[in-house]
Amino acid sequence: MKLRITILLTLIIGLFSSELHAQQAQSDYKIQQTFKEQYADYQQQIEDVTSPDSAEKVIDSIKQFEQRYNKHQELLDKALYPDTYEQKMEELKKSSVRTLNKIETITEQKSQLQELENQLASYEQDLNQLDQQTDSLKNAIRKSTESEKELSNMVRKYRQNLEKRDELILTFIDSMVVTYQDMDLEALEEIENYDQKSRIKTNDALKLIHDISEENIQILQRNASSLQLDDYMRMAEVNYQFQSMWNKLGDKIHEVYEGENADMLADNINGNLTKWNSLLQSNTLDAVKEYFAQQDIETASFKSANEFYTALDSYLDQKIKESKDNRSDENYSDLQKFKEFWDRVEVQWTSNLAYADVLSREQTTELNQKVDEWTKIAQPRSNNILVYLLGGSVLLAVALGVMLIREKKNSGSA
Template identity: 30%
Template sequence: MRKAIKLSGLYIVFMLASSGYLLAQQSDYETQKEFVDSYQTLTAEVTNASSVEEIDSIYSKISSLKAEYETHESLLNNALFPSNFEQKMEALIKRARVNEEKLLVIEHQIDQLAQLSDQLISYQSELVILSQQRDSLYKAILKSEESEQKLASMVREYRKSLELRDSIVLNVIDSMMVVYDRQEQGYKSILGETFSPERKLGSDNPLELIAKIIDENNEFLSTNNQLLSVEDHLRMYVLQRHFQTKWESIQTNMLQAYADKNRTEWENRIDKKMKEWRMTASQKMWSSMDRYLEFSELELDAFDNSSSFFAALDSFVKEAYKKSEEEMLTADSYTQFKAFHSFWSGKIKNDWGAFIHDADVLTVTQISSIDDQLVGWEEQARPIHPMIIVFIVIIAVLTIGFTMAMFKTQKA
C-alpha cells in the first residue's frame, strides 16, 4: 500500500514537473510569437505610413515594444538567430527613419507643387495680358498718324512689353526647374509617389502650358514684324535656347508626373514644337543681323549660324586689311574701318554683348581674334594727314632741286 502511495506521489510529481515544463515551453513560444507578430505589424505600419505624423506615432510603438520584451531578450535571441533582439529593433528604427526622410521629401515636394501651381496660374494670366497689350500696341503703331516723337514712344513701349513677356516665360520654366530638376538616386520613385492619383494637385497640366508657350512664341516669330530690332531677335533667340535647355533638364520628371500613359505622344509633341521654335528663332535672328549689316553697308559673306558668321567676319577683316595695304594714300579703307569698328564695338561688344555671349553667337576667343586684327587694320588704314603729304612733296621737290643744283655746279 505504502509502495503504491509512493509510486502515485512520484507520478504526480512527475506529471506536475512535466506540466510545468510544457507550460514554460508554451509560454516561451507564445512570447516569441507575440513579439514576431507585433514586430511584423509595426514593420507593415512603417512601410505603409503616408505622413511624418504617422511615423512619429510609430516611433512610440517601437519604444513600447522594445520596453515590453527587453526582459525576454535572451529567449528572443535564440529564436531570432542568426539575428538578435537588439539588431531587430535597430533595423526597425532604421526603416522608420528612411521612410520618414522619404515622406519629408514628398511633403516638401507637395508644398513646392502648391506654390508652383499658384505661380503658373499667375504667370499664365500675366502672359495673356501682356500678349494682348503687345498685339494692341503693334496694331496701334501700324495705324498711327501721331508725331514722330509720339510714335517713337509707342515703339519703346511695345519693345518693353516684349521684354516683360519674355521675362515671364523665363520665370515659368525656371520655376518648374526648382521643383522638377532633381537627379538624386531614388528621387524618381519618390516623384512617382508624390504624383500618385490621390496626391496629384489640381486639374491643370503644366505640359499644356509648356506647349502653349512654345506655340505662341513660334507664331509670333513667324509673323513679318518690322518693328523688331536685331537686339529683339537676339533676346528671343536666347530665350528659346534657355527654355529648351531647362526643358531638357526637367522633361523626364515632368513627363513621368503628368503624361501618364501618353508619355511618348507628349514627348514627341513638345519636341516637334521645340524644334520649330528653335529653327524659326535662329532664322529670324540671323536674317535680322544680315539686314542690319546690309543697311550699314558692310558686305559680309553669307552666314546662317555661329560658325559661318565668324568666318564671314574674319574674311571681311582680312580682305579689308589687305585692301588697305594697297590704298595707303586714300581714305576709303579708313572709312570702311570706322564703319565696321562702329558695328563691332558699338553693337557686337556693347549693345548686344550679353546676348552674343548667352546665345554663343561668338566665343571669347573669336572676339579676341577680331579685336587683334582690327588693331592692325586701323594702323594700316589710317590715312596720312594732308599736311604730311605736302611736307613730303616739299621735301622731295627740295631734294630734287638741291640735287640738280649740285649736279650743275659740278658740271660747271
C-alpha cells in the same frame, strides 16, 4: 504508512511540477507568438504611414516594443532561428527610419510641386495678359493712321512688352530649375502609394512650356518688321536658357506631369525648339543686314550663318588691304562705323550670337583679331603728317628758345 505518504507527496509534487512546466511552456509559446504577431503588425504600420508625424510615432512605438521583449531575447532566438531577435529588431528599426526619410522627401517635394503649381498659375496669367496687350498693340500698329511719332511710340511700347515677356520667361525657367533639378523621381512615384489625392494630375507645367514655345515661334514669324537687332540678341539669351532647361529637366517634367497628351506635348516642344532656333537665326541675320544698310557697312550679301562669317571675313581682309595700300579718311570712316557695331559684339553679344547660331565664339575671336589689325593701320596719312609737322614745330620752337637764351647771355657778358 510513511511510505504511502511519501509516495503520495512525490506524486503530488510531480503532478505540480508537470503542471508548472506545461504552464511555462504555454507562457513561452504565447510570448513567441505575441512577438511575431506584433512584429508583423509593425511591418504593416511602416508600409501604411502617410506623414512624417505618423512615421515618428511608429518609430517611438517600436522602441517601446523592443524594451518589452529584450528580457526574452534568448527565448525569441529559438523561435526566430536561423534569425535572431537582435537581427529582426535591427531590421525593423532600419525599415522604419528609411520610411520616415522617404515620407519626409515626398512631403517636401509635394510642397515644392504645389508651390510651383501656384507660380505656374501666376506666370500663365501674367503671360496671357502681356500677350493680349502685345497683340492689341500689334493690331493697332498694323491699322494705325497716326503720325510717325505716335506710331514710333506704339512700336517702342510693343518692344517693351516683349522684353517684359522675356524677363517673365527667364523667371519661370529659374523656378523650374530650382524645383526639378534635385527632384527624386522614385520618391515622386511613391506619392500615389502614400496619398493619391496629393498626386498632381494636371499638365500645367508641360502645357505652359509648350505654349511658351508655340508663342515664341509666332512672335518670330509675325513681328520681324517691328523688331531690331537688340531684340533678337535678348531673345537668343532666352532661347538658350529655355532650351537648356528643357534638355536638362524635360524628362522629369514629362514624368511628373503624366497625362493623356503628355507625350504629344513633349514631342511638340522638341519640334518647336528646333523651329525656334531656325527662325531666330534667320531673323537675326536679317536684322544684321538692316543694321548694316542703315550704317552704310557694305559687306557681301549673306543668307546663312556661314555666308555671314565669310562676308565679314572678306570685308575685313579688303579693308585691311586698303589701309595698307592707301590710308584714307574714307577707310578710317568705314572703320569707325564698323567698330560701333563690333564693340557691341565684343562687349555684349558674343554669347548671344553663339546662342543664335550666327557666329561661334571661335569665329568671333578670329574676326576680332582682324578688327584689331585694321584699327592699328587705319589712321589716315594726312593725320600722321600733321603729327610730324606738329612735332617738328615743337622742336623748332625749343631750338629757337635755346638760341635766344644764349644770345642774351652773350650780350650780358659783353
